[in-house]
Amino acid sequence: xxxxxxxxxxxxxxxxxxxxxxxxxxxxxxxxxxxxxxxxxxxxxxxxxxxxxxxxxxxxxxxxxxxxxxxxxxxxxxxxxxxxxxxxxxxxxxxxxxxxxxxxxxxxxxxxxxxxxxxxxxxxxxxxxxxxxxxxxxxxxxxxxxxxxxxxxxxxxxxxxxxxxxxxxxxxxxxxxxxxxxxxxxxxxxxxxxxxxxxxxxxxxxxxxxxxxxxxxxxxxxxxxxxxxxxxxxxxxxxxxxxxxxxxxxxxxxxxxxxxxxxxxxxxxxxxxxxxxxxxxxxxxxxxxxxxxxxxxxxxxxxxxxxxxxxxxxxxxxxxxxxxxxxxxxxxxxxxxxxxxxxxxxxxxxxxxxxxxxxxxxxxxxxxxxxxxxxxxxxxxxxxxxxxxxxxxxxxxxxxxxxxxxxxxxxxxxxxxxxxxxxxxxxxxxxxxxxxxxxxxxxxxxxxxxxxxxxxxxxxxxxxxxxxxxxxxxxxxxxxxxxxxxxxxxxxxxxxxxxxxxxxxxxxxxxxxxxxxxxxxxxxxxxxxxxxxxxxxxxxxxxxxxxxxxxxxxx
Ligand code: TEU
Numbered sequence: 001x002x003x004x005x006x007x008x009x010x011x012x013x014x015x016x017x018x019x020x021x022x023x024x025x026x027x028x029x030x031x032x033x034x035x036x037x038x039x040x041x042x043x044x045x046x047x048x049x050x051x052x053x054x055x056x057x058x059x060x061x062x063x064x065x066x067x068x069x070x071x072x073x074x075x076x077x078x079x080x081x082x083x084x085x086x087x088x089x090x091x092x093x094x095x096x097x098x099x100x101x102x103x104x105x106x107x108x109x110x111x112x113x114x115x116x117x118x119x120x121x122x123x124x125x126x127x128x129x130x131x132x133x134x135x136x137x138x139x140x141x142x143x144x145x146x147x148x149x150x151x152x153x154x155x156x157x158x159x160x161x162x163x164x165x166x167x168x169x170x171x172x173x174x175x176x177x178x179x180x181x182x183x184x185x186x187x188x189x190x191x192x193x194x195x196x197x198x199x200x201x202x203x204x205x206x207x208x209x210x211x212x213x214x215x216x217x218x219x220x221x222x223x224x225x226x227x228x229x230x231x232x233x234x235x236x237x238x239x240x241x242x243x244x245x246x247x248x249x250x251x252x253x254x255x256x257x258x259x260x261x262x263x264x265x266x267x268x269x270x271x272x273x274x275x276x277x278x279x280x281x282x283x284x285x286x287x288x289x290x291x292x293x294x295x296x297x298x299x300x301x302x303x304x305x306x307x308x309x310x311x312x313x314x315x316x317x318x319x320x321x322x323x324x325x326x327x328x329x330x331x332x333x334x335x336x337x338x339x340x341x342x343x344x345x346x347x348x349x350x351x352x353x354x355x356x357x358x359x360x361x362x363x364x365x366x367x368x369x370x371x372x373x374x375x376x377x378x379x380x381x382x383x384x385x386x387x388x389x390x391x392x393x394x395x396x397x398x399x400x401x402x403x404x405x406x407x408x409x410x411x412x413x414x415x416x417x418x419x420x421x422x423x424x425x426x427x428x429x430x431x432x433x434x435x436x437x438x439x440x441x442x443x444x445x446x447x448x449x450x451x452x453x454x455x456x457x458x459x460x461x462x463x464x465x466x467x468x469x470x471x472x473x474x475x476x477x478x479x480x481x482x483x484x485x486x487x488x489x490x491x492x493x494x495x496x497x498x499x500x501x502x503x504x505x506x507x508x509x510x511x512x513x514x515x516x517x518x519x520x521x522x523x524x525x526x527x528x529x530x531x532x533x534x535x536x537x538x539x540x541x542x543x544x545x546x547x548x549x550x551x552x553x554x555x
Contacts (some may be wrong), residue, residue, distance in 0.1 A: 040447060051096070055072065060170045064099075065170055090196070147167060190242060253309060315412060319379075354549065380458055395410055477496040480495070515551040516547065516548055528554065528555045533550045
């Protein structure tokens with residue numbers, strides 16, 4: 001209804017600023033480039049943006065190593081550009097959310113420099129997780145815990161103490177038990193809320209508190225309390241009080257890999273608003289895997305009352321076209337085994353064609369799931385993962401810290417193709433060279449080309465988002481699975497009573513969504529096909545049925 005907060009069924013568009021659009025021709029995207037292309041995002045039919053970090057950073061981890069939380073890295077512009085972005089986005093009807101990275105900062109952050117220079121036991125060190133080592137001379141790290149980016153999670157300071165980093169050694173974890181840390185994050189939140197941002201995506205949101213007393217673990221995984229008693233909740237209640245001080249429904253979405261029960265504990269009226277269901281990013285193209293992933297998102301929603309939050313692509317994962325084309329199931333972490341290859345592939349063209357077909361069907365599924373939806377820049381263009389980047393250009397610490405054993409995440413971060421038949425494909429001015437080389441296949445996938453092709457991925461996303469907008473049951477319905485060939489077909493009904501439909505939006509009604517991951521065509525239920533991954537006319541023909549690797553929405 002009219003009082004429903006905007007974020008409950010919003011579609012967010014994730015911008016990776018370094019790779020979105022380069023206005024000044026230095027090869028890296030910038031905020032001015034984003035402002036210049038806002039109309040393209042608005043035309044897609046999304047409600048909001050999420051910008052990954054654009055703060056001053058040595059860029060060891062793509063900006064998730066923040067050196068100053070309340071400024072802009074010169075490569076992206078300055079605070080004036082943020083003001084211009086907020087004004088232009090709001091004028092275009094787009095909300096703007098930004099990334100908050102509370103678990104760790106950069107080793108270049110003033111606080112960490114001060115901590116290194118200060119003595120053991122000093123207040124400067126207390127802001128980080130610094131401990132004495134074990135064994136003779138304290139030469140053994142305090143625990144055997146490993147880092148997400150592989151290797152140890154403890155690094156020694158010159159005076160012999162150790163500091164903890166869940167990720168890269170250049171990303172020291174902050175000590176949330178030190179009151180200075182929550183205090184500083186309240187300042188940071190207020191700074192951006194005062195600027196007019198509409199919300200936050202909170203990085204590694206569940207890991208702020210560690211239990212080092214737990215000591216060594218059999219597999220070296222860290223002990224991170226997330227349950228009801230965890231001090232985590234105090235921190236998010238404070239975040240929420242700060243956000244509720246501001247008008248206009250400011251919101252936060254949690255990036256978390258925690259179990260559903262723990263995630264639900266964080267999604268409360270006095271804590272945070274949404275949490276990504278990342279299960280869908282890991283599921284391969286099979287009805288049972290997709291059903292299980294959707295179930296996981298629904299479970300969090302059922303436990304918490306918060307809407308589910310759906311994602312199939314982001315800046316940490318191989319692109320969906322490539323995952324589905326190769327039948328790859330992703331592991332939960334980037335390393336040691338980033339992914340398990342399942343049988344098949346064929347030649348590259350066949351993989352691309354199959355992956356595109358499936359990614360189109362996944363788009364239909366995604367846009368017909370009730371709750372909030374996140375899209376990652378380039379997903380709407382059907383960009384494949386760029387798998388053949390030369391080693392020398394790869395930047396991801398995951399690649400470097402595993403000695404190349406894991407390919408890392410650069411392949412989904414290649415600068416976007418906007419127009420033209422050759423690099424930089426309109427990403428920057430003619431003659432500029434993007435920070436990662438763009439593959440030839442981008443020539444066929446530019447936004448300009450797709451704008452004029454009704455069969456393109458871009459046209460499909462525009463259509464899907466228009467249908468979603470016009471059809472409240474897709475955004476707010478209750479989902480019930482329908483029986484069928486469960487191994488190959490995903491079928492569910494969405495229902496919404498008139499009240500939930502919202503003012504001026506007509507009666508609630510119902511819809512049936514069918515996703516065929518198999519090879520045999522399946523009959524569609526009677527009704528009006530309002531969206532499909534294949535031409536709707538084909539489905540309406542006599543004897544028309546939904547082919548394999550396709551999906552449709554029937555009202
Ligand atoms: O990724 C978070 C991430 O790696 C989690 O899935 C993590 O494995 C888990 O929460 C550990 O408990 C984010 C960013 O999206 C990524 O780009 C960054 O590299 C990373 O945080 C570090 O900031």
